Amino acid sequence: xxxxxxxxxxxxxxxxxxxxxxxxxxxxxxxxxxxxxxxxxxxxxxxxxxxxxxxxxxxxxxxxxxxxxxxxxxxxxxxxxxxxxxxxxxxxxxxxxxxxxxxxxxxxxxxxxxxxxxxxxxxxxxxxxxxxxxxxxxxxxxxxxxxxxxxxxxxxxxxxxxxxxxxxxxxxxxxxxxxxxxxxxxxxxxxxxxxxxxxxxxxxxxxxxxxxxxxxxxxxxxxxxxxxxxxxxxxxxxxxxxxxxxxxxxxxxxxxxxxxxxxxxxxxxxxxxxxxxxxxxxxxxxxxxxxxx
Amino acid sequence: xxxxxxxxxxxxxxxxxxxxxxxxxxxxxxxxxxxxxxxxxxxxxxxxxxxxxxxxxxxxxxxxxxxxxxxxxxxxxxxxxxxxxxxxxxxxxxxxxxxxxxxxxxxxxxxxxxxxxxxxxxxxxxxxxxxxxxxxxxxxxxxxxxxxxxxxxxxxxxxxxxxxxxxxxxxxxxxxxxxxxxxxxxxxxxxxxxxxxxxxxxxxxxxxxxxxxxxxxxxxxxxxxxxxxxxxxxxxxxxxxxxxxxxxxxxxxxxxxxxxxxxxxxxxxxxxxxxxxxxxxxxxxxxxxxxxx
Numbered sequence: 001x002x003x004x005x006x007x008x009x010x011x012x013x014x015x016x017x018x019x020x021x022x023x024x025x026x027x028x029x030x031x032x033x034x035x036x037x038x039x040x041x042x043x044x045x046x047x048x049x050x051x052x053x054x055x056x057x058x059x060x061x062x063x064x065x066x067x068x069x070x071x072x073x074x075x076x077x078x079x080x081x082x083x084x085x086x087x088x089x090x091x092x093x094x095x096x097x098x099x100x101x102x103x104x105x106x107x108x109x110x111x112x113x114x115x116x117x118x119x120x121x122x123x124x125x126x127x128x129x130x131x132x133x134x135x136x137x138x139x140x141x142x143x144x145x146x147x148x149x150x151x152x153x154x155x156x157x158x159x160x161x162x163x164x165x166x167x168x169x170x171x172x173x174x175x176x177x178x179x180x181x182x183x184x185x186x187x188x189x190x191x192x193x194x195x196x197x198x199x200x201x202x203x204x205x206x207x208x209x210x211x212x213x214x215x216x217x218x219x220x221x222x223x224x225x226x227x228x229x230x231x232x233x234x235x236x237x238x239x240x241x242x243x244x245x246x247x248x249x250x251x252x253x254x255x256x257x258x259x260x261x262x263x264x265x266x267x268x269x270x271x272x273x274x275x276x277x278x279x280x281x282x283x284x285x286x287x288x289x290x291x292x293x
Numbered sequence: 294x295x296x297x298x299x300x301x302x303x304x305x306x307x308x309x310x311x312x313x314x315x316x317x318x319x320x321x322x323x324x325x326x327x328x329x330x331x332x333x334x335x336x337x338x339x340x341x342x343x344x345x346x347x348x349x350x351x352x353x354x355x356x357x358x359x360x361x362x363x364x365x366x367x368x369x370x371x372x373x374x375x376x377x378x379x380x381x382x383x384x385x386x387x388x389x390x391x392x393x394x395x396x397x398x399x400x401x402x403x404x405x406x407x408x409x410x411x412x413x414x415x416x417x418x419x420x421x422x423x424x425x426x427x428x429x430x431x432x433x434x435x436x437x438x439x440x441x442x443x444x445x446x447x448x449x450x451x452x453x454x455x456x457x458x459x460x461x462x463x464x465x466x467x468x469x470x471x472x473x474x475x476x477x478x479x480x481x482x483x484x485x486x487x488x489x490x491x492x493x494x495x496x497x498x499x500x501x502x503x504x505x506x507x508x509x510x511x512x513x514x515x516x517x518x519x520x521x522x523x524x525x526x527x528x529x530x531x532x533x534x535x536x537x538x539x540x541x542x543x544x545x546x547x548x549x550x551x552x553x554x555x556x557x558x559x560x561x562x563x564x565x566x567x568x569x570x571x572x573x574x575x576x577x578x579x580x581x582x583x584x585x586x
Contacts, residue, residue: 023442028467029450032441083408088381088400107381108453111404115376116441118408122415123436132425139432143416148325148409149316157322160401174321 003283007050014049015041017067018074021124035105035113040078042096043233045291047216048073048187050284055191055205058271058278065129069138069194072121073187076146079117082110084156090238097233118146130194137193145186155179164243167250175245176217184216185209188281204273208281211267216288218260221246223293225253232293264289296576300343307342308334310360311367314417328398328406332371335389336526338584340509341366341480343577348484348498351564351571358422362431362487365414366480369439372410375403377449383531390526411439423487430486438479448472457536460543468538469510470503477509478502481574497566501574504560509581511553514539516586518546525586557582 001009018040023033049070056063085092085100086107093103102110125138146152155178162171188209192202221239225248229236239246247256267285271278294302311333316326342363349356378385378393379400386396395403418432439445448471455464481502485495514532518541522529532539540549560578564571 027442029441029447029454031454032446032450036441079408083404086381086404088379088404109450111376111379111381112441112446112450114408115372115411116446118411119436119440119444119446123433123440126429126433126436132429135429136419136425136432139429140416140419143412143419147412147416148322148329148405149320151412153325153405153409153412154322157325157402157405161322161324 003280003287006280006283007287010050010053011046013067014046014053014070014074017071021068021071021120022075031105031109032113032116035101035109036117038104039082039095039101039113040074040117042098044074044078044096045293046074047284047288048077048183051184051187051209051212051281052191054280054284055188055197056195057191058205058274058281059192059195059197059201061277063191063195066191066194068124068128069190070187072124072142073183073190075117075121075124076142076152076183079114079121080146080152080156082114082117086110089156089160090242092235092238094229094234128194134193134196138190141186141190141193145182150178151182152179155182159244162245165245167245169250172245172247172250176214180217180220181210181213184213188212200273204270207270208267208285211263211270212285212288215260215263215267215285218247218256218263219289219291221248222253222256222260223291227292260289296573296580299573299576300580303343303346304339306360307339307346307363307367310364314361314364314413315368324398324402325406325409328394328402329410331397332375332388332394332406333367333410335391337367337371337389338586339367340577340581341370341476344477344480344502344505344574345484347571347573347577348481348490349488350484351498351567351574352485352488352490352494354570356484356488359484359487361417361421362483363480365417365435366476366483368410368414368417369435369445369476372407372414373439373445373449375407375410379403382449382453383535385528385531387522387527390523421487427486427489431483434479434483434486438475443471444475445472448475452537455538458538460538462543465538465540465543469507473510473513474503474506477506481505493566497563500563501560501578504556504563505578505581508553508556508560508578511540511549511556512582512584514541515546515549515553516584520585553582 022036025034027033052070056066082101084090085095086102092100122139128135144151148154155175158175159179188205192205224239227236264285268282271281315329318327320326345363345366349359375394377383379395385393415432421428437444441447448468451468452472478499481498485498517532520529557578561575564574
């Protein structure tokens, strides 16, 4: 299977899991389930679920049922985008080439759709096809990675509070570490935890996750500068406009591009404890650095 | 111990558990932890945690550590109030006699503080002092009760969508069943689950919870009509102003008052499978019906 066939196949599996777990639009109240599905099935790249699946496959051959774990990462990611796009937050009208959730369903329903996706992620993990000990580990891992102490929510707060401040390397790293890094790292660890990875494997997945997370964020910042809104599917140039603290703002474009490449290499090196089954993780690191949207 | 001493003692225990689990204001980012604590420690009545503790005490003598479970119910309840008060939702400036979270910290931080409380509830349950099987049961119970299918979020959506509609008994019941009923019922069930209640006991706690939940909501609707904002600590008369579907609107005040009393009686009767250890639950039902705020 080529890498692009692999990615397509795994995205399909993740989408099937999402479709199975997100309440149908026919369920009352219809509008909220419509809003949840609208944002979830909007052509997301499924980076976090792909990392989760590939981590599981690096630990075990053909892990059964890991899609149910992987899809909860996309629920958390999507809820954070919905809330982030609200007028009270980043106030964005465009996401993945379509009007944002609140533009279509209104602010109240967008807030509630985000809340519901957050809640559902934990309900679905509570029924993951593994023993109760592992379910609990997965839940605590996801909650911490998306929480207010070093997790995604912490990063969002620091991001908002950092607007307009003088660019500063330490703060920039802290923001990205929390805002996107924590959930990306958790994606890998959760794939490992589900498959019963040992301590050495989990530590390797964590290191890989940290490097790949940083690479991801640097590229994200670069794309915001270099691409058009049409290509990105979201409003380009917003970071500069909102005086966000970004890698290009602190290091310039050229050095940022080099740093992304360095992180990709470090990510790859972190995978040494694994055999050739970690190849998909290496290819995913390449994809993350070379992506154009 | 008199009932009011009992309530005071149990509220103190719940507040201690909350204080232990909510990140300190000294933790970065300070503002979000300040916002979370501002709303949590604003003089809430702690009805849900009290029900949870009393349910546990009806099943077992002196249940150890149940406060950790009980306090997660207050986290979920408080997050729902913070989001509900936002300008995009009910747009309320006053809660528990103080400015609402977004009036003090701004809309963005209020959204994130709510998100963080929701997430934290599941993290804390994932570390509850019981075996992993029970932790998972508690998590799934709480997620369903606060979710978009028959849970709290479903009720909020139906409540918003019901504004201005012709008062209708079936819709009114559906809204309240989901909006407040589900979480109140879960409060009791979670106390039972934590203590290893058997099927008969859980069924009795569920029935008690349904009746007490309905009584709670009827009284809530009545207080909105009959009390002043000063006494309630939140804006009174908002239901009528927003054309909300309420019990007084459908049945009138007198019949609503009778209905609350009927539900209190039914709640008490549902406790028959328990011995005298369920006395606190009976007294809590009385408190819920006779409360003036």
